Amino acid sequence: MTALETSVPAITAVRSTSRKPRRWGASLGWGLAIGTVLAFLYVPIAVLVLFSFNTSRSLSWPMEGLTLDWYRTLAGNEQLIEAVGNSFYVATCSTILTLLIGVPAALALDRLSFPGKSAFRKLVLLPIALPGIITGISMLILFRMVGFTLSLETVIIGHATALLAVVVTQVYARLQRLPRSYEEASADLGANGLQTFFLVTLPNIRSSVIGAGLLSFTLSFDEIPVTFFLTGRDNTLPMYIWSTMRRGLTPEINAVGALIVAFSAVLIVLSVILMRDKPGAR
Amino acid sequence: MTDIVTLNNISKHFGPVIGVDNVSLSVRSGEFVTLLGPSGCGKSTLLRMIGGFEEPTQGSVVINGDDVTHLPPNKRPVNIVFQDYALFPHMSVGKNVGYGLRVGGVRRTEVADRARAALELVGLGDRFDAKPHQLSGGQRQRVALARAIVRRPKVLLLDEPLSALDANLREAMQVELKRLQRKVGLTFIMVTHDQTEALALSDRVVVMCDGRVVQDGTPDTLYDRPSSTYVAGFIGTTNLFQGQVHGDTLHALGQKLVVPEGLAPEGRTLTFGFRPEKAEILTAAVAGNGTLPATVTDILYHGNSARIVVEVSGSPLSIDRTISDARHASGLPDIGDQVQIAIQPDRIMVLADEAAA
């Protein structure tokens, strides 16, 4: 609301001939618009973290006092710790798997021509826009039909499939910017296909592979719609939180949330550092 | 002098587009051959087929006596310098140069030694540990050269090797290239669209147009005896005009010119031409047999020479005059002057031209 009101003088100032007030008014308007978006994005996260330190069980303002009790409770929660372990297992395996499939898929889409390429591209990229629930239930039916027991492994297959599009788009975008002459030069200098891939191609798309891997890991760690349908008795962390949440709100969830936020922040910083292209790398 | 590379009736089609159309070519060992033509004429495709990056639709490629038509680049005894050099950005200069040896299974110590030696050959022995992005354009070019010759290929391919350099550097690198070729005694096949580069460096120039070879000869043959208006127009500047030969007289430009007898078939309308430096400008007073009356319309001053544009019977002709110390720029005619043009009779070229034939 405030952003709207103050942008009115900014617009009238445009018509005036003096430049200074116009700049001042415009930057105030912009400041408020940007501030609103940032507040919208970060106040809820701040709230999430803040209430994990609340002494009271209820999540109401003002907070009664600060405590680390909820974190202590977490440390003793065996179900939760098991869920975290499961999530790490699932996220690690599905990330490795999706990279092993996604990188060759991106290579094939960029470097090769083969019959059915456009259908292949459509199929691979489909999950990026497709609601996770469709991937979830279609794989559920498949596993049911072939008689797989649902387990963390079926979740891994589901995640790897759903995340394939993420890896393929990121790596493909990098490959497109990579001059083909590098690979040609390598072949010209006597390297075979594998040597070229590991000595020339991979080092040059490294940042995108790492970036895609980190993103896949986070998304898998966080995934619900596919996990919801494909998991057996084991819970991943989001599934555990989900079931706790439906029983009621407690600052314990906030404490888990705060830890996840911290973990995500580390991953973001890591990915920004790793994905920054080295100087000279085109 | 044996043939090191032989192309037999090579064609390359890209879908419906014909990139190279039935080209045959032999390159002798130690020769410096240049494929010259405008972009899209198929010269790069031809080079890439020798390198193994494209497979011919028809025909065969023989290198050093072996049919390599269907062999991948890594199985061919040739190396290439790419237009963008394609130096691996994540490797040091030394690693780049040693790459071909390393993947070939040469021992680590030997790789370093030979890479260093190759870098020294191109004058970059001290940049072994530098990264490609720290080098200048000319230095990168030399690293690419060192990398390509370190494996001692039978043939070195160069794809527009100098086009990424600015004009001054390009000339210096031309000298360097020529020197390097003499030193290592390798066969060079170069692709370029720059005719001065082609004339300066090559033992033989192959001019291409629309996927076909239009003329194949030494630089001076191409310059003095271009076979067509296309070649004449592509290499240097040429004054072209139509005319008919009767005995030792060429009827052209509304005038009569003296030519050697039997220059062209009697009475046929053909395209003739001469190079701008093969004619002289005389004062109007010395009109003689076979000179052409002309009016000066433009003068372009180039320092050591000047190009004088004149009009003869409505057709513009370019004539170059060198300016030596003795004859200063002040010796040039003025715009609007009436002059006489004398063309050296034996420098008049007859051009096979489908349109005029």
Next chain:
Amino acid sequence: MTLALSKRNRLRQFLVLSPPLLWTVLFMFAPYTILVVYSFWRAQFPLAVPDFQFGNYIEIFTDPQYARVLLRTAKIAGLVSLLALLLAFPYAYFLAFKVRKPGLRLTLYMAVVAPLWVSYLLRAYTWKTILGTEGLLNSFLMSTGILSEPSSVFLYNQTAMVVTLTYVFIPFMVMPIYAALEKIPPNLIEASGDLGEGAIATFARITVPLAMPGIVAGFTMTFCLSFGDFISPILVGGPDGLMIANVIAAQFGAALNWPLGSALALVMLVIVLGIITASDRFERLGQARLS
């Protein structure tokens, strides 16, 4: 091209291609196909029996409750996309044209993208704590005296869902719009100013049309993601807030009617694919016009 490929090329292709091809056939093509097949089956204890009948589809198209859910889902997804666009466009515009320092630009861009890395579930959950009866908003309004007792109007309704989903999916709106705006050469906008166009005319005639592919891409992304969501309706939606994905999930859970659920999922798939195709067409049309 493919005809001229030699043996070695084909072998290399095969090696690169076979793992992803095998995977996509096994875990993408096969499940989607089975989903289609299943939608024609009949539900029968313990799960379903093979059949070929249109009963599931007939039920979907004749029982008005499904149409209602679909319309509601579309309405909410549309509102989410609209709200996200209103917030995202000025932000992306500011980033592309008003920020001069590359460092600041990267920081502000990352500020929008970063929340994607934070658990989706927790981001939705935090709105439950903010909007709830005992939540932050109520406590705040009571402590300032605007409300005398906690109100339950904030949570468990469609507005809460729109706000939550906008919050969750807004990065998908900012990213493509920024990418589109970034490609517009600033001198194009300056040139328009030189030609005597006012700021608003320039914006309407140059900036918005050039940003259109990004806007469409962002709208498509946000709409499709919201359309298929089944978490936030349960967390912050009320009794009138169930979306199509919840109905599908129910068929695979308590209602135990997998064939009907499959048919519903296919209806959803067709709608989503239709929107994606339309947006693709639009983008290609725009490219053709530009070139």
